[in-house]
Amino acid sequence: MGPTIAQADSHAELMTTHGRDRSMIRDAMVRVLTLKGIPPQYRSDIWLACSGAKLLIGEPDYISYLEEAHTTGIPTATSEEIEKDLHRSLPEHSAYQTTQGIDALRRVLTAFSIRNPRIG
Numbered sequence: 001m002g003p004t005i006a007q008a009d010s011h012a013e014l015m016t017t018h019g020r021d022r023s024m025i026r027d028a029m030v031r032v033l034t035l036k037g038i039p040p041q042y043r044s045d046i047w048l049a050c051s052g053a054k055l056l057i058g059e060p061d062y063i064s065y066l067e068e069a070h071t072t073g074i075p076t077a078t079s080e081e082i083e084k085d086l087h088r089s090l091p092e093h094s095a096y097q098t099t100q101g102i103d104a105l106r107r108v109l110t111a112f113s114i115r116n117p118r119i120g
Helices: 005-018 028-036 040-051 053-057 062-072 076-088 099-115
Strands: none
Touching: 040 053, 062 099, 076 099
């Protein structure tokens, strides 16, 4: 049986008063509501905060770098270098012999170039 509406409201209030990121206050109320069952819409935030994983992840993340690259673009010179690197990075590795593998490498290099603009 899933959480009740009252429990979901309690979790919503908890996220408002205690925070929903790495600075979340973890007190007895968090423990009580966690033991009652966390509604699906709050599970990832509470799990990341309580497990300490949020501290390890850091901000911004890989996806936000890709979104930034998509919205603002990357310099043409950087884009050209990425395209060159796609075929000379681990050319014998089977993961980079397919379109899917090349696309994955392109995304990683693009995110890296946004994260490290001096390097490109």
